[in-house]
């Protein structure tokens with residue numbers, strides 16, 4: 001650890017991205033190859049042991065024909081972590097979470113995209129929150145790959161939150177006409193990895209992926225931090 005890192009750790013002690021517990025920066029690194037957390041941690045030992053990584057078929061979903069890599073199951077500890085990412089000012093969680101998204105996407109779509117896009121939130125919501133979580137995840141993933149996260153999608157109509165809408169048909173109807181690609185030339189002929197935080201029925205991701213395809217994208221693949229049971 002450099003002197004600068006030591007001072008930063010003193011001023012901003014590293015906390016577990018999921019439960020917020022303080023992490024000993026000099027503590028045990030995870031076993032080699034145990035996951036994308038690597039030696040710089042970001043998870044407390046209890047959360048690392050309990051992390052509900054997806055496996056087998058749940059690691060790749062299809063949303064309306066688009067493949068979607070899913071890193072984690074949307075269980076209690078993940079729900080709390082995502083909630084904290086949304087509502088507490090802890091964007092460093094995004095760095096930890098993004099490594100899991102990036103790993104799941106890299107496994108499913110090796111070399112399969114030119115740019116990273118993300119599901120946008122309304123300007124009203126990002127104003128109150130100061131940032132938006134899908135964008136943070138996308139920027140971190142893009143940084144890991146050395147490509148760019150691009151705000152090619154725009155939310156052009158406000159809709160009730162998907163969590164307030166119950167049936168899959170209502171969820172599909174709720175996202176109709178909500179998203180757009182204002183500059184189709186920025187999407188045309190390109191292959192996108194489209195990122196969101198949580199995928200449930202996939203209505204939001206598929207509405208966004210369709211907008212990119214309608215704008216002329218060559219291919220869209222998706223990745224989400226967590227997948228809720230359908």
Ligand SMILES: [Zn+2]
Nearest residue numbers: 016019044047
């Ligand atoms: Zn923890």
